[in-house]
Amino acid sequence: MRLLSAALLVTGFAAAGVQALAADGVAARDVKMAQHDYLLNCAACHLLGGQGSRTVPPLADTGRLFALPGGREYLGRVPGAAHSPLDDKRLAAVLNWMLSRFGDTTADPPYTAGEIGRLRAQPYLDPLAARRRLLAGH
Amino acid sequence: MSRLDRWMENSSRALARRSGRRGFLARLGRVIAGGTVTGVAALPLLPVARGQASDESHGSRAAAxxxxxxxxxxxxxxxxxxxxxxxxxxxxxxxxxxxxxxxxxxxxxxxxxxxxxxxxxxxxxxxxxxxxxxxxxxxxxxxxxxxxxxxxxxxxxxxxxxxxxxxxxxxxxxxxxxxxxxxxxxxxxxx
Incomplete structure (x- = not known):
């Protein structure tokens, strides 16, 4: 049953991701690369469907966080993003894809490599405190 | 005796590889994805077929x-x-x-x-x-x-x-x- 659920997650995940971003004019090959990068670098903890776990927050939260003042910056400075082995361009693509796939929103304008480079140069030393500040509105 | 054991083991493994449930379903998945039924790329098959299902949703076709x-x-x-x-x-x-x-x-x-x-x-x-x-x-x-x-x-x-x-x-x-x-x-x- 677990395997079936995982298979459903992966297949639904792929189809929904492509449809959502294709509508935004993002090339299918870029979506495929972003999905690959997500699976290889993020899904170990955030899981295949972005649902998170007992110790890792669900990515469905990203849409809500992104909409808050400072939310855009927050997503580029959390450790999972800032310390990722992906280069700035591919990390930007993953964040854009992730917001669309899991956060039910669109980064407008999309993250760019330059913006990600600036954000990840200032990683949070205490990401939980940063999250609390973001949610508290200061 | 040990030689007979090894022969039996190797034969059993070979038979399992040729006729196992996983092999059968993987072949069945390839047949389905090969065009006998259209629009089934999102069917959840065995884990070995996930790559295929995921890849086909992007419009390309990859074998399991x-x-x-x-x-x-x-x-x-x-x-x-x-x-x-x-x-x-x-x-x-x-x-x-x-x-x-x-x-x-x-x-x-x-x-x-x-x-x-x-x-x-x-x-x-x-x-x-x-x-x-x-x-x-x-x-x-x-x-x-x-x-x-x-x-x-x-x-x-x-x-x-x-x-x-x-x-x-x-x-x-x-x-x-x-x-x-x-x-x-x-x-x-x-x-």
Whole structure:
């Protein structure tokens, strides 16, 4: 049953991701690369469907966080993003894809490599405190 | 007698590889995806077909990874099995489970690490999800320690020394499974 659920997650995940971003004019090959990068670098903890776990927050939260003042910056400075082995361009693509796939929103304008480079140069030393500040509105 | 035993074992393994449920369903999946039924790319098949399903949703068509490999690289209960390229632990197939499922009485840890392994038959890289099974004492059978593309613990997403049962209800490690979650666009950069 677990395997079936995982298979459903992966297949639904792929189809929904492509449809959502294709509508935004993002090339299918870029979506495929972003999905690959997500699976290889993020899904170990955030899981295949972005649902998170007992110790890792669900990515469905990203849409809500992104909409808050400072939310855009927050997503580029959390450790999972800032310390990722992906280069700035591919990390930007993953964040854009992730917001669309899991956060039910669109980064407008999309993250760019330059913006990600600036954000990840200032990683949070205490990401939980940063999250609390973001949610508290200061 | 031991020679007879070996012959029986090899014959049984060969028969299982040719006629096993996994092989049958993989072939069935290829037939379905080959055009007999349209619009079924999202059908959940066995884990070996996930890469195919995921890839086809992008408009391209990729065959399910061939699994009829002869020798240790085709035996999931052998360290040299191609999907075990970065495993570190006891193979669940030797512990009452399989290469894609946990033994009875254990729980699959929800968090894990993910890498790529190359299938020697089609020369393609597949995304492999290494899952620890947790909740019973270490199995103690079929210990493997392959570390292709593995990195130190300060790169946790590429480390197989971590007890990934930390994400499960019980932190007692039993064995490890290696499942395909998709066709990789490229091999992991550490290789």
């Amino acid at each position: 990874p061939p699994e009829d490999i002869q020798g240790p690289e085709g035996d999931p209960n052998h360290c040299d099995y191609w999907r075990n390229c970065a495993i570190d632990g006891f193979l669940c197939g030797c512990c009452g489970g399989s290469s894609t499922s946990c033994p009875p009485g254990t729980e699959m840890s929800p968090v894990t690490w993910i890498g790529t392994c190359r299938n020697p038959l089609d020369k393609k890289d597949y995304l492999i999800w290494y899952n620890d099974c947790c909740g019973r004492n270490p199995c103690g059978r079929c210990f493997c320690n392959r570390n292709e593309g593995e990195r130190p613990v300060y790169h946790p997403y590429r480390n197989n020394d971590i007890n990934w049962c930390a994400g499960a209800e019980s932190q007692v490690y039993n064995c490890s499974a290696a499942m395909i979650i998709g066709l990789a666009v490229e091999g992991q950069p550490e290789k």
